[in-house]
Amino acid sequence: xxxxxxxxxxxxxxxxxxxxxxxxxxxxxxxxxxxxxxxxxxxxxxxxxxxxxxxxxxxxxxxxxxxxxxxxxxxxxxxxxxxxxxxxxxxxxxxxxxxxxxxxxxxxxxxxxxxxxxxxxxxxxxxxxxxxxxxxxxxxxxxxxxxxxxxxxxxxxx
Amino acid sequence: xxxxxxxxxxxxxxxxxxxxxxxxxxxxxxxxxxxxxxxxxxxxxxxxxxxxxxxxxxxxxxxxxxxxxxxxxxxxxxxxxxxxxxxxxxxxxxxxxxxxxxxxxxxx
Numbered sequence: 060x061x062x063x064x065x066x067x068x069x070x071x072x073x074x075x076x077x078x079x080x081x082x083x084x085x086x087x088x089x090x091x092x093x094x095x096x097x098x099x100x101x102x103x104x105x106x107x108x109x110x111x112x113x114x115x116x117x118x119x120x121x122x123x124x125x126x127x128x129x130x131x132x133x134x135x136x137x138x139x140x141x142x143x144x145x146x147x148x149x150x151x152x153x154x155x156x157x158x159x160x161x162x163x164x165x166x167x168x169x170x171x172x173x174x175x176x177x178x179x180x181x182x183x184x185x186x187x188x189x190x191x192x193x194x195x196x197x198x199x200x201x202x203x204x205x206x207x208x209x210x211x212x213x214x215x216x217x
Numbered sequence: 218x219x220x221x222x223x224x225x226x227x228x229x230x231x232x233x234x235x236x237x238x239x240x241x242x243x244x245x246x247x248x249x250x251x252x253x254x255x256x257x258x259x260x261x262x263x264x265x266x267x268x269x270x271x272x273x274x275x276x277x278x279x280x281x282x283x284x285x286x287x288x289x290x291x292x293x294x295x296x297x298x299x300x301x302x303x304x305x306x307x308x309x310x311x312x313x314x315x316x317x318x319x320x321x322x323x324x325x
């Protein structure tokens with residue numbers, strides 16, 4: 060299931076991480092060679108857990124930069140094209156990154172009071188990879204959106 | 218780590234039925250558990266793993282966060298303004314700490 064991807068030239072690096080307080084901390088980061096990346100199989104396993112049937116393609120719009128220069132903080136916004144009423148609403152949206160050591164990014168829980176099933180956050184991306192968002196309605200039906208992001212400098216492996 | 222201070226930007230007033238955007242940020246290293254220190258020892262994971270939003274005590278939105286979320290997690294989302302009251306924002310840390318912020322909103 061795991062692809063032992065060759066991390067080669069980027070397996071060792073030192074990144075400067077600056078925290079909000081202004082303090083700058085130098086952290087030496089080492090990704091062990093042969094570190095297994097999550098891959099699409101793990102993403103598929105999470106989708107299978109959410110839904111019995113394969114999610115319908117489309118209906119979930121992902122707003123992402125085409126090229127992210129810094130993998131440490133990549134903005135992501137999703138919008139699900141679905142009504143938000145007491146009878147029919149988007150219950151959960153799972154955002155995943157198929158090339159990260161752990162594919163899960165965040166799971167959003169909505170209610171009819173959300174008004175619209177849309178949210179934004181910022182994520183770490185280990186490298187160029189696909190971002191997948193799976194939305195589940197209150198009746199259990201699912202739909203998904205997918206988009207590729209090119210990452211110039213990978214985030215802290217997770 | 219610097220003192221953890223949550224920040225929330227939400228409108229103070231909204232029209233009935235209006236869909237409002239709420240932006241939140243909390244300073245936190247979101248240590249992923251994947252990194253190693255300079256001597257090669259793994260740095261233990263410590264992240265904000267859950268973010269809850271309640272209106273007058275009733276949960277209206279929440280997020281489960283994973284290590285792939287960037288440091289200083291930012292979450293922006295929407296709410297349909299249907300009642301005035303207190304919005305309570307709660308962040309749950311892996312170490313058991315809970316950080317809270319409250320904003321009141323007036324719906325006319």
